[in-house]
Amino acid sequence: MTKKSPSPEAITAWARLVRVSRQLIERTEDALKANGLPPLAWYDVLHELAEAGEGGLRPFELIDRVLLAQYGVSRLLARLEADGLVEKLPVADDGRGQTVRITASGREMRRRIWAVYGACIADRMGDRLSAQDLRTLASLLGRLRDPPASD
Amino acid sequence: MTKKSPSPEAITAWARLVRVSRQLIERTEDALKANGLPPLAWYDVLHELAEAGEGGLRPFELIDRVLLAQYGVSRLLARLEADGLVEKLPVADDGRGQTVRITASGREMRRRIWAVYGACIADRMGDRLSAQDLRTLASLLGRLRDPPASD
DNA sequence: TCCTTGTTGATGCAATTGCATCTATATGGA
DNA sequence: TCCATATAGATGCAATTGCATCAACAAGGA
Numbered sequence: 001m002t003k004k005s006p007s008p009e010a011i012t013a014w015a016r017l018v019r020v021s022r023q024l025i026e027r028t029e030d031a032l033k034a035n036g037l038p039p040l041a042w043y044d045v046l047h048e049l050a051e052a053g054e055g056g057l058r059p060f061e062l063i064d065r066v067l068l069a070q071y072g073v074s075r076l077l078a079r080l081e082a083d084g085l086v087e088k089l090p091v092a093d094d095g096r097g098q099t100v101r102i103t104a105s106g107r108e109m110r111r112r113i114w115a116v117y118g119a120c121i122a123d124r125m126g127d128r129l130s131a132q133d134l135r136t137l138a139s140l141l142g143r144l145r146d147p148p149a150s151d
Numbered sequence: 152m153t154k155k156s157p158s159p160e161a162i163t164a165w166a167r168l169v170r171v172s173r174q175l176i177e178r179t180e181d182a183l184k185a186n187g188l189p190p191l192a193w194y195d196v197l198h199e200l201a202e203a204g205e206g207g208l209r210p211f212e213l214i215d216r217v218l219l220a221q222y223g224v225s226r227l228l229a230r231l232e233a234d235g236l237v238e239k240l241p242v243a244d245d246g247r248g249q250t251v252r253i254t255a256s257g258r259e260m261r262r263r264i265w266a267v268y269g270a271c272i273a274d275r276m277g278d279r280l281s282a283q284d285l286r287t288l289a290s291l292l293g294r295l296r297d298p299p300a301s302d
Numbered sequence: 303t304c305c306t307t308g309t310t311g312a313t314g315c316a317a318t319t320g321c322a323t324c325t326a327t328a329t330g331g332a
Numbered sequence: 333t334c335c336a337t338a339t340a341g342a343t344g345c346a347a348t349t350g351c352a353t354c355a356a357c358a359a360g361g362a
Contacts, residue, residue, distance in 0.1 A: 003266050003267075003269070003270045004269070004270050004273035004274065004277075005269055005270075005273060006269050006270075006272040006273040006276065006277045007273075007277050007282060007285070009277075009282045009285035009286055009289070010272050010273060010276040010277035010280075010285055011272060012285070012286075012289045013276055013280070013285040013286075013288045013289040013292070014175075014272045014276050016288075016289045016292040016293060016296075017168075017171075017172055017175070017288070017292055018172060018175075018176060019218065019296075020168075020292045020293075020295050020296055021168055021169060021172035021173075022172075022218055023218065023296070023297055024165075024168070024169075024295065025169065026218075027297070067170065067173055067174070067177075115154050116154075118154070118155070118156055118157050119154045119155050119156075119157075121157040121161050121162060121165045122155035122156060122157035122158075122161060123155065124295060124297075125157065125161040125164055125165050125295065126155075126157045126158050126160075126161035128294050128295055128299075129161075129164070129291060129294060129295070131158060131160045133291055133294075134158070134160035134161055134163070134164040135160055135163075135164075136287065136291065137164045137167075137168070137288070137291045137292075138160070138163045138164040138167045140280060140284055140287065140288045140291075141164070141167040141168055141171045141288075142167060142171075143279050143280060143284075144171050144175065144275060144276065144279055144280070145167075145170075145171055145174070146174055146178070146275075148279075
């Protein structure tokens with residue numbers, strides 16, 4: 001088995017990707033913290049649950065959507081529930097499981113986070129690249145996904 | 152103070168960036184772990200120190216280069232030193248500080264990590280985008296940096 | 303010299319995360 | 333029915349991280 005060596009272009013692109021994404025995320029987390037808001041992961045879950053509507057989602061369905069480990073989801077949901085942002089309902093046909101649904105204050109919290117989060121995105125992406133460049137960027141990144149999905 | 156709203160293009164690009172970078176990094180960390188190697192952060196530090204040469208670097212110089220908090224650098228260096236991968240030397244003209252230098256086994260470890268890390272980059276970037284596309288990607292990402300730097 | 307302020311690096315403690323495992327329920331075959 | 337295996341979700345414990353603070357030295361002015 002021979003180990004492959006990456007091209008200089010691949011190394012540069014990788015380095016930029018890792019560095020820029022970390023910077024952007026970190027600054028966004030800082031902005032949330034500065035406004036007394038919870039971390040980005042909370043938004044991700046609230047967003048998915050809001051999209052899912054009244055039917056809610058099963059915890060295991062959240063795992064792939066928010067890229068968290070099973071125990072991460074379990075604990076994050078426990079915190080969200082403790083804060084009254086989501087509610088857990090028993091599932092009729094599966095005694096093991098539960099359905100998680102966003103509450104009214106969950107939706108409210110989502111809005112409050114978005115006010116800061118959205119502004120960060122606008123500042124750090126929208127203001128720096130044209131719509132066309134943003135589409136190009138999204139398309140290139142799309143080709144790096146695993147599994148390779150349609151674009 | 153009016154909060155800005157990001158364009159749909161900005162949101163899509165942002166979502167891809169966050170998701171793809173997390174996936175790539177996580178898979179790389181997994182590959183390292185599977186080969187019994189330390190995390191990426193160790194590589195970053197060893198890489199910077201290798202570049203710095205015999206003169207080594209002061210810990211505070213590492214902070215910005217590897218995007219770690221001060222205490223993160225302090226503790227990471229302590230582990231690297233405990234493993235004999237770096238050595239700390241007193242600084243002549245500043246009694247507070249120290250100079251950190253990579254050791255021979257540090258260089259060896261760097262090579263071993265790179266064998267896996269480099270292959271990941273080749274697999275996940277080099278094999279999926281052409282050299283031209285990689286340059287485009289790097290350029291677009293470059294414009295998202297903070298502070299905006301030349302390209 | 304002395305005192306105030308700034309910088310460098312380490313660390314105690316709390317919160318978070320990762321890993322392994324556990325409980326409870328479901329499923330399918332003998 | 334009974335048992336083996338699989339799946340959903342929670343959790344004990346260790347390792348890591350974040351926050352706040354500390355100790356040590358540096359630098360510059362009164």
